[in-house]
Amino acid sequence: MKKINLLAMLALVSGFIFTACDDDPEPNNLVTIEGIPATAEIENLGTLGPVNATITAEDGLASVTVTKDGESYLEPEFEANATSLSLEFSYTAEEADADQNIVFEFTATDVDGDEETVTHVLSVGEAPEVETEVTVTENISEDVTWNNETVYRLGGRIFVLDGATLTIEAGTIIKGEAGTGTNATALVIARGGKLMAEGTAQAPIIFTSVADEIEPGMIASPNLDPDIDGLWGGLIVLGRAPISTPDGVAQIEGIPPSDTNGLYGGGENANVADNSGVLKYISIRHGGANIGEGNEINGLTLGGVGTGTMIENIEIIANQDDGIEPFGGSVNVTNLLVWNSYDDSFDCDQDYTGTIDNFIGILGFDSDHALELDGPEGALDEGGYTLKNGSIKGDLDATGGEYADLRDAVSVRLENIYFFNFKANSDFELDDDGSVANFNSGATVLSNLQFNISHLDEGNRTIADIFNDTTDSGAFDNLSADEASVVTTPTVGADKSAFAGWTWADADGQLTDF
Numbered sequence: 001m002k003k004i005n006l007l008a009m010l011a012l013v014s015g016f017i018f019t020a021c022d023d024d025p026e027p028n029n030l031v032t033i034e035g036i037p038a039t040a041e042i043e044n045l046g047t048l049g050p051v052n053a054t055i056t057a058e059d060g061l062a063s064v065t066v067t068k069d070g071e072s073y074l075e076p077e078f079e080a081n082a083t084s085l086s087l088e089f090s091y092t093a094e095e096a097d098a099d100q101n102i103v104f105e106f107t108a109t110d111v112d113g114d115e116e117t118v119t120h121v122l123s124v125g126e127a128p129e130v131e132t133e134v135t136v137t138e139n140i141s142e143d144v145t146w147n148n149e150t151v152y153r154l155g156g157r158i159f160v161l162d163g164a165t166l167t168i169e170a171g172t173i174i175k176g177e178a179g180t181g182t183n184a185t186a187l188v189i190a191r192g193g194k195l196m197a198e199g200t201a202q203a204p205i206i207f208t209s210v211a212d213e214i215e216p217g218m219i220a221s222p223n224l225d226p227d228i229d230g231l232w233g234g235l236i237v238l239g240r241a242p243i244s245t246p247d248g249v250a251q252i253e254g255i256p257p258s259d260t261n262g263l264y265g266g267g268e269n270a271n272v273a274d275n276s277g278v279l280k281y282i283s284i285r286h287g288g289a290n291i292g293e294g295n296e297i298n299g300l301t302l303g304g305v306g307t308g309t310m311i312e313n314i315e316i317i318a319n320q321d322d323g324i325e326p327f328g329g330s331v332n333v334t335n336l337l338v339w340n341s342y343d344d345s346f347d348c349d350q351d352y353t354g355t356i357d358n359f360i361g362i363l364g365f366d367s368d369h370a371l372e373l374d375g376p377e378g379a380l381d382e383g384g385y386t387l388k389n390g391s392i393k394g395d396l397d398a399t400g401g402e403y404a405d406l407r408d409a410v411s412v413r414l415e416n417i418y419f420f421n422f423k424a425n426s427d428f429e430l431d432d433d434g435s436v437a438n439f440n441s442g443a444t445v446l447s448n449l450q451f452n453i454s455h456l457d458e459g460n461r462t463i464a465d466i467f468n469d470t471t472d473s474g475a476f477d478n479l480s481a482d483e484a485s486v487v488t489t490p491t492v493g494a495d496k497s498a499f500a501g502w503t504w505a506d507a508d509g510q511l512t513d514f
Helices: 433-441
Strands: 015-019 031-034 039-042 047-057 061-068 071-074 084-092 100-110 115-124 133-136 144-146 151-154 157-160 165-168 173-176 186-189 194-198 205-209 234-238 277-285 290-292 300-303 310-317 324-327 333-339 346-348 355-362 369-373 385-393 402-406 412-420 428-430 445-452 484-486
Touching: 031 100, 031 115, 039 047, 047 061, 047 100, 061 084, 084 100, 173 186, 186 194, 234 277, 300 310, 324 333, 346 355, 369 385, 369 412, 402 412, 428 433
Parallel strands: 039 115, 133 151, 144 165, 151 173, 157 186, 165 194, 173 205, 186 234, 194 277, 205 277, 234 300, 277 310, 300 324, 310 333, 324 346, 333 355, 346 369, 355 385, 369 402, 385 412, 402 428, 412 445, 445 484
Antiparallel strands: 015 084, 031 047, 047 084, 061 071, 061 100, 100 115
């Protein structure tokens, strides 16, 4: 959804120099893009650049594209199977760009299908004014309230420290500045800290990027499409509930090991009922900044979060990694919607023992799995977790888009879940012997999973085609209709009314099919 004044044709001054290495390509090498800054500022009618960047693809380049505000902008030519490309990129703003943020995405893909995307946010002139804007650059060490008359910018990785409480009023907007690696922005609730973020259906709390021109009272972004990801980090909540690492304590993904505020889990003093606060009516958008090769921040990360924490009515949109990922802990999550995650929509790890109830997943073009469900990583096994009353929509044009992978000796109960609009080759897998053993013993339970495949040309596709047991154990050979069935009209799934009125997904018409 772009502003009308951004639709004008804009000038581009650029040069491209192409080089190909003489070395024979080796399989399965990653693609890299270096030299594109995360952000830049120019004056109205000013010029960016030239910016010198290098794209490397040892297996040979298949495509290079540049998008502007989510729409195709440039597809440079290059020699077939070139292993490197030197790019000199410039951009000159016109009057229509005045006082706007422009989002460029540079994407390179190699012949093996490996892909890398780098995002650049260009601020032209002065950013749109808001009544009050505060940039937060220091950790929060004492109780503080963020009010809904102010837009808060996260100027880095901001921790709510042990003993402190951050209260966020309903209707408040929080925007993360661009940054990658150790400079990725995020709001992190450390062990012993609390977040009291209680939005309402009339005034949800919105976490988004500084590139988003959304203002208080808006639901949909006026300038960013709902599939633009990786513009900032995400929301991370850490607690002292049990996790399955050997000593019951670990460092959360996305935080450098040198920063001990990133620890989660209670070790010998673990508390199942640990309380990290309240999260209600929150929308988290455009996150997942890359912090290292193949490593991004989830939209909502929960590390060792206990049942004393209340999490309900959460929307996560366009995250470059997973939508939500609990690492151990016991917290329950109610009314959860994940839309356009680049990796998995719902990912659970380290012997999570809570319940996710009433959830919707809407896969995007680049999504991987709807469900990636992992088991314990150490000796701890508290009996597994539950996902129930869910509806998940696939994407027929997706590059991936699998139903589920059950991995790492997972113990899980999947109950009353409806899947539809998935591709013909999408499958549901047990990925290791431990997962097979837990399914055979009853530690993993499938109860009333329903699959609508009426849209596929293969009208005779069966449950056996969907449940692809990669361990060849035959565990799925005799599924009963009570476990899984093919339907045309579902009798299970999510109650979409919980997401009406306050989510961008609803405002965009994405809930029509549910």
